Amino acid sequence: MLRGIRLWSDNQYELAGWVNRIRARHGDDLRLVVWDDTGYDLPWELLLLPGDAAAGLAGGPLGAVIAVARWTTVRDLSQGGLPAETGDCHGRVLGYLHQDMADDGRVFTSYAHRLHRRMTPFLSDLDTQDDRTGLVYLGCHGTYGEAVPGLTLGDRTWAELNGESMSVLRRDGSLVCLNACDSGRFVDNRAQGEEALRGFAELFLRKGAGGCIVSSGKVGDLEARAMARRLVREVAEHPRRPVVRTLRDFRVRALEEFGSLAELPRVRNDDGQVDVVGQKRVLRLLYAFMFHYYGHPGTALRLTAVDALGTEGGGGR
Missing domain, CATH: 3.40.50 (Rossmann fold)
Incomplete structure (x- = not known):
């Protein structure tokens, strides 16, 4: 699955470039709201962003480098647009x-x-x-x-x-x-x-x-x-x-425990047996990224x- 996400991410180079530009502009203050009504179960928090050394930007999954909230269309005529800021x-x-x-x-x-x-x-x-x-x-x-x-x-x-x-x-x-x-x-x-x-x-x-x-x-x-x-x-x-910041930090720690995304475990070893240890590492990382937050990012x-x-x-x- 992670290899599929990498391929999907590589095909989103225009989007990734835009995200990196706003990252460079706003730094750690950036809070991103993803409004997705596609119904495709897109793993936005796992979108892999490239690093940009010149801009001082580290690469990595979107949900680990930016505080990300999600939103969806709420089917209530009394509510419209983006989530309202309601305090804690x-x-x-x-x-x-x-x-x-x-x-x-x-x-x-x-x-x-x-x-x-x-x-x-x-x-x-x-x-x-x-x-x-x-x-x-x-x-x-x-x-x-x-x-x-x-x-x-x-x-x-x-x-x-x-x-x-x-x-x-x-x-x-x-x-x-x-x-x-x-x-x-x-x-x-x-x-x-x-x-x-x-x-x-x-x-x-x-x-x-x-x-x-x-x-x-x-x-x-x-x-x-x-x-x-x-x-x-x-x-x-x-x-x-x-x-959203607690979620981001939670994912960062999971990523640190996993190690480099450049070296993904193979599904099977040379003997044809499933790499159980490696796949458990992958599952732990995926678990950390499958928890999503819908609402105002503050x-x-x-x-x-x-x-x-x-x-x-x-x-x-």
């Missing part, structure tokens, strides 16, 4: 954890939280919770299909979740994190009479979320789940840092802390 997402954690992902709850022990093991009471709280909610977190299974009926999150279909009000999201502008397989993928909904892309990121943004962290691939692997938990922990531990997460006595503190850690 702050408050408690409200979550749903499938029994297979109960360990995700350990990420939030230092913060005021309410975690559910059943979807119905979770969705009820998402309509009625009085406390300000900074993060809405779902750790569960997800499915993807060629049409909207094939999209599920937990034990709910896209259509069922679309019918929920989720009024807490619009009231608080909470950040939503979907630690579920394929939660960041979209499908063309022409089969149901509209020329539109539908998916869970668009759904939660339309309901009022201040931003969404989603997965473009599978998180069933234990290592992928652990990586997702580590990412959420890092986002929570840096309340003054935009989510958004941060500030969770309400809990002190040693179990009472709420004043701010995020």
Whole structure:
């Protein structure tokens, strides 16, 4: 897959040249919003940019050299254009954890939280919770299909979740994190009479979320789940840092652990056996880049802390 991405990147020389020009102009202050309504699952964060020694630019994957946010057309006439700057997402954690992902709850022990093991009471709280909610977190299974009926999150279909009000999201502008397989993928909904892309990121943004962290691939692997938990922990531990910068730094470390992209592991060794060690290295790198953020690039997460006595503190850690 990485070799395919390299070939795809080599064919985007005009785009890469433009990105490097704005990198040279804005430096580390650059924040890029990728608005992609193609439905092609393009791996923008892995677009390989060439280095430019004269301009002092290092080469590497787009999502590791620039703070990148994504956006999609939100199908709500009251919302238009690019994501609005809404400030940070702050408050408690409200979550749903499938029994297979109960360990995700350990990420939030230092913060005021309410975690559910059943979807119905979770969705009820998402309509009625009085406390300000900074993060809405779902750790569960997800499915993807060629049409909207094939999209599920937990034990709910896209259509069922679309019918929920989720009024807490619009009231608080909470950040939503979907630690579920394929939660960041979209499908063309022409089969149901509209020329539109539908998916869970668009759904939660339309309901009022201040931003969404989603997965473009599978998180069933234990290592992928652990990586997702580590990412959420890092986002929570840096309340003054935009989510996109934490994601960028997260990818940079994964790239450092992988090593040079100029020397990619072969799929098979000379004896015809799969290079298991090399392919696991590739998977770890791909996992780090499959978590995408949809929303304003300035958004941060500030969770309400809990002190040693179990009472709420004043701010995020």
